[in-house]
Structures are given as C-alpha cells and as structure tokens.
Amino acid sequence: MTSMVRPRRARRRFAVWLVSLVVPVAALLTWWFASLGSTSPFWPSLRSILVSFQQLWLFSRFASDVLPSVGRMLLGYCMAVVLGVALGVLFGRLPLLHRAFDPALQFCRALPATALVPVSIVLLGIGDLPKIVLTAFVTVFPVLLNTIDGVRAVDRELEDAARSYRLTRAQRVLHVQLPAAAPNILAGMRIALTVAFVMMVVTELVAATNGIGFVTLQAQQSFEVSQMWAGMLLLGILGVLFNGAFVLVERRLLRWYTKDRES
Amino acid sequence: MLTVEHLRKSYRSAGSELEVLRDISFTVNAGEFVTIVGPSGAGKTTLLRCLSGLLPSSGGKVVLTETGKVIQSPPPEVACVFQDYSRSLMPWSKVGRNVAIPLKNKIRDRAARRAAVRKALEEVGLDGFDDSYPWQLSGGMQQRVAIARAIAYRPEFLIMDEPFASVDAQTRADLEDLVLRVRHDAGLTIVLVTHDIDEAVYLGDRVIVMSGRPTTVLRTLDVDLPRPRSQVTTKALPRFTELRTEVLTLISGAKTGAAR
Numbered sequence: 001m002t003s004m005v006r007p008r009r010a011r012r013r014f015a016v017w018l019v020s021l022v023v024p025v026a027a028l029l030t031w032w033f034a035s036l037g038s039t040s041p042f043w044p045s046l047r048s049i050l051v052s053f054q055q056l057w058l059f060s061r062f063a064s065d066v067l068p069s070v071g072r073m074l075l076g077y078c079m080a081v082v083l084g085v086a087l088g089v090l091f092g093r094l095p096l097l098h099r100a101f102d103p104a105l106q107f108c109r110a111l112p113a114t115a116l117v118p119v120s121i122v123l124l125g126i127g128d129l130p131k132i133v134l135t136a137f138v139t140v141f142p143v144l145l146n147t148i149d150g151v152r153a154v155d156r157e158l159e160d161a162a163r164s165y166r167l168t169r170a171q172r173v174l175h176v177q178l179p180a181a182a183p184n185i186l187a188g189m190r191i192a193l194t195v196a197f198v199m200m201v202v203t204e205l206v207a208a209t210n211g212i213g214f215v216t217l218q219a220q221q222s223f224e225v226s227q228m229w230a231g232m233l234l235l236g237i238l239g240v241l242f243n244g245a246f247v248l249v250e251r252r253l254l255r256w257y258t259k260d261r262e263s
Numbered sequence: 264m265l266t267v268e269h270l271r272k273s274y275r276s277a278g279s280e281l282e283v284l285r286d287i288s289f290t291v292n293a294g295e296f297v298t299i300v301g302p303s304g305a306g307k308t309t310l311l312r313c314l315s316g317l318l319p320s321s322g323g324k325v326v327l328t329e330t331g332k333v334i335q336s337p338p339p340e341v342a343c344v345f346q347d348y349s350r351s352l353m354p355w356s357k358v359g360r361n362v363a364i365p366l367k368n369k370i371r372d373r374a375a376r377r378a379a380v381r382k383a384l385e386e387v388g389l390d391g392f393d394d395s396y397p398w399q400l401s402g403g404m405q406q407r408v409a410i411a412r413a414i415a416y417r418p419e420f421l422i423m424d425e426p427f428a429s430v431d432a433q434t435r436a437d438l439e440d441l442v443l444r445v446r447h448d449a450g451l452t453i454v455l456v457t458h459d460i461d462e463a464v465y466l467g468d469r470v471i472v473m474s475g476r477p478t479t480v481l482r483t484l485d486v487d488l489p490r491p492r493s494q495v496t497t498k499a500l501p502r503f504t505e506l507r508t509e510v511l512t513l514i515s516g517a518k519t520g521a522a523r
Contacts, residue, residue, distance in 0.1 A: 155350045157345050157346070158350060158351060158353070160312070160317050160351070161343065162365075164315050164316075164337045164341070164342070164343045165337075165365030165416060166365075166368060167367070168368070171364075171368075175353070175364050179353065179356075180355075256354045256355040256396060256398065257355075259396070259398050260397075260398045
C-alpha cells in the first residue's frame with residue numbers, strides 16, 4: 001500500500017512546488033516584456049540588466065568583489081555567533097553578572113548600526129578589519145540575547161537530573177544547557193544573518209575599495225544604471241541563498257525539537 | 264543504610280515563611296523498598312529533593328550510615344528517577360546517549376560505558392532501541408529509559424519521585440513489576456514516593472505515611488505481604504486490603520486534619 005501512496009505524495013509535493021514558482025516567473029515575464037522597449041535611463045530593460053549582470057558578476061568581478069564581500073560578512077557573523085553564545089551562557093547562568101552588564105548591553109544594542117560606520121573607520125581605519133568588526137559588533141546582540149533567554153529557560157527537572165548524576169558544570173553546559181537553548185540560539189542566529197547581510201552592503205558604501213556594495217554604488221554614481229540593477233539582482237539572489245542554507249541547517253539541528261512538539 | 268534525622272524545610276518568600284517539612288525522621292535499611300505516601304501537596308517532592316542532595320534542608324540531616332557521610336550535594340551512591348519522563352530525558356539525544364552521558368564520570372572507558380548502556384537497556388527490555396530518540400517511543404518506554412539510566416549508574420540507593428504518575432494504568436502495572444524485578448536483580452535499596460495507596464502497599468517492604476503540610480511522619484507500616492508479589496494474587500489477598508484501608512484511613516484523617 002505504501003508503494004501506491006509514495007508516488008502520489010511525491011506528485012503532490014511537486015505540484016505544490018510548482019505553485020510557488022508561479023508568481024516569480026510571472027513577475028519576471030512581466031518585467032521582461034514591459035521593459036523590452038524601455039528608453040528611460042532609470043528603468044533599463046531587463047534584458048540589458050541581465051547583460052550587465054553577466055558582464056559584472058560572471059565572473060570578472062566575482063573574485064575581486066563578491067568573494068571579499070561574502071568573506072567579510074561570514075567572518076564577522078561567525079565571530080558574533082561564537083562570542084554571543086559564549087557570553088550568553090555566562091550571563092544566562094550568572095544573573096548578577098548579567099545585571100551588571102545589562103545597561104551597557106542595552107546601550108550598545110540601541111546604537112543604529114549605520115551610524116557606527118564612520119565610527120568604525122575612525123577607530124580602525126579603512127580596509128577589511130573595521131567592516132568585519134562592525135558586522136560582528138552589530139550581529140552579536142540578537143545571538144547573545146536569545147542565548148541568555150534560552151539558557152535561563154532550561155527545565156528544572158532536566159537540570160535536577162543532570163545535577164543528580166553529578167555532571168560537571170562544563171558537561172551540563174555542553175550536554176544540557178546548549179542543546180536545550182538551541183531553538184532560541186538558532187532563532188537569534190537567523191536574525192543575525194539578516195543583519196549581517198545588511199551590514200555587508202552598508203559597510204561598503206563608505207571608504208571601501210571593493211565589494212558588491214562598492215561596485216553597485218560606483219555604478220549608480222557613474223550613471224551605469226543597468227549595472228546598479230544588476231547589483232540589486234545579485235543581492236536578492238545571495239540573500240535567498242543564505243536564508244535557504246540556514247533553513248536547511250536549522251531543520252537538521254532542530255529535528256528533535258519539531259518532532260518532540262508533534263508527538 | 265540511609266538515616267533521615269529531624270529533617271526540616273521551609274521556603275522563604277516575600278518576608279513570609281512557608282513551612283513544608285516540619286520534622287521528618289526515618290531510616291531505610293540496605294536492600295529495603297520503602298514507599299512514602301501522603302495527601303497531595305504534602306511536600307513529597309521537596310522531601311525527595313532533600314534526600315537526593317538537590318535541595319539544601321533548613322535543619323536536620325540525611326546521613327549515609329555506612330560511611331557517615333552527610334548528604335549536602337548529590338552523592339554518587341544515589342540515582343534518581345523523576346516524575347515526568349518527557350522533561351527529565353534529553354530529547355535531542357538518542358536513547359543510548361541519554362543513558363551514557365550520566366556515566367561519563369563514573370566509567371571513563373568508552374567501550375565499558377557502551378557495554379554498561381547495553382546491559383541496562385536489556386534489563387528494562389529496551390535492547391535495540393539505542394538509536395531511537397525518546398520522542399519516537401511511548402510514554403512507558405520513555406520511563407523505562409529513565410529507569411535504565413538510573414540502574415546503569417549502579418547506585419546503592421534509587422530514589423523515585425512518582426515515577427508512574429504520567430502513564431496509563433496498564434503500563435503502570437508493567438512498570439511496577441519491572442521495578443520489582445530490577446530491584447531484585449541488582450539488589451537495590453529504593454525509596455519511592457507516590458500518591459497512589461495501592462502502589463505504595465504493593466511495592467513496599469514498609470510504607471511511610473506522611474501528614475499534610477507542614478509535613479511530619481504519621482505512621483510507618485510494615486508490609487508483611489509475601490514476595491515475589493503479583494498484580495493478580497497479591498492484590499487479592501485480604502491482608503493487602505487491610506493494609507490499604509489502614510493507609511487510606513490515615514491519609515483521609517490527615518486531609519481533614521489539614522483542612523481544620
């Protein structure tokens with residue numbers, strides 16, 4: 001019987017997948033045909049945007065600009081995740097320490113990220129370092145605050161079990177508190193990834209010599225409007241890819257959580 | 264042997280003091296199965312958390328008589344089985360790891376640890392389930408994982424806090440008999456708290472009946488029912504009914520006493 005059900009379910013899933021393609025394809029087609037004879041310098045045809053896209057990103061500017069952008073972003077993001085989780089466990093377990101640092105954390109978190117770009121340049125100069133550090137600084141907060149919440153909310157019965165079996169403090173962090181907080185931590189990491197992506201572009205708009213944001217800004221300033229649109233297209237595609245990859249990892253890591261909820 | 268001497272526990276909140284345990288004294292002999300019953304809200308869980316060293320008492324002490332050690336933090340001689348399996352097992356770890364992780368400091372050798380895990384799972388009838396996740400198992404099976412985790416730890420004392428409260432009646436009877444068998448095989452000393460009078464009489468060598476809050480020991484009853492016990496024949500004995508009635512009378516007395 002299952003052999004009968006399987007293909008039917010697979011076919012159904014394929015049909016659902018097709019539905020999700022309808023709007024993007026329709027939008028692209030509309031864009032393509034509506035802009036085909038465009039003479040406006042600000043709304044170039046999709047055709048010329050795609051040509052620019054191919055010329056810019058595939059692959060003449062790939063190694064010189066796309067890779068540095070993505071590399072800086074991922075480096076800053078990873079630093080934020082490591083730091084945010086480590087500090088989050090510390091603050092979550094030591095409420096007094098958290099109390100002491102909380103006002104400072106709230107102040108730093110409230111600073112608008114874009115306003116910090118000039119500050120980072122004054123402090124750290126131009127080049128990769130200020131961009132990476134600023135990305136890490138801004139993205140650490142969603143990870144940190146979510147980790148604190150998650151670590152605090154570990155079930156008392158589970159804590160009791162871990163303590164009664166005499167697990168050491170480090171073992172309790174590793175085997176109990178971190179996994180229990182994983183749903184919160186990953187929620188924070190997801191927000192942080194979006195912020196990191198924004199920071200990638202923002203940091204490249206001032207005092208930069210390469211990067212996707214830099215190239216896009218240059219195009220706009222030299223009236224290469226179709227190149228500017230090509231930059232938007234690339235950013236959109238990259239954003240979707242990052243998010244998709246994150247969802248895959250999250251689903252894998254939190255399988256126990258979703259299944260536990262279902263049962 | 265385990266001795267509880269004049270144990271007291273009060274919680275302080277917002278200036279007022281809530282007295283939970285007033286004066287608890289009893290001993291548990293080596294190899295004995297002691298069950299503790301009391302009206303609901305009698306601070307049974309508080310008592311067990313003090314016994315297992317998870318909660319500091321406000322007075323009195325719990326002593327491991329052989330070594331003279333006073334329990335202040337969880338001792339290696341004691342393992343616990345908690346009330347709610349879904350909260351005391353780690354849902355992100357497979358069954359095998361759930362049993363293995365508490366052994367990390369007791370059995371350093373990896374192969375020996377794996378063997379201990381396998382043996383414990385066999386003893387509770389869960390061989391072959393190492394690679395399942397807790398949420399893939401039924402409630403009764405999950406509580407058996409918790410029991411396997413406790414016996415793999417090779418404790419002298421097993422402390423159980425209403426371990427069968429969240430499973431259905433038939434599974435409950437199965438688990439009761441499983442505990443009796445495991446206790447017989449491993450020579451464990453068990454302290455089990457329950458609100459179920461039948462269960463207390465059926466399992467115990469002795470039943471300690473507690474009063475309502477603030478809790479004291481009302482009476483200790485010796486259960487002179489023959490072993491091995493059986494759900495069918497033991498519970499049909501006139502003596503079983505007598506003991507059960509006696510406990511029930513004490514507890515309903517405790518309830519009306521508490522109401523006054």
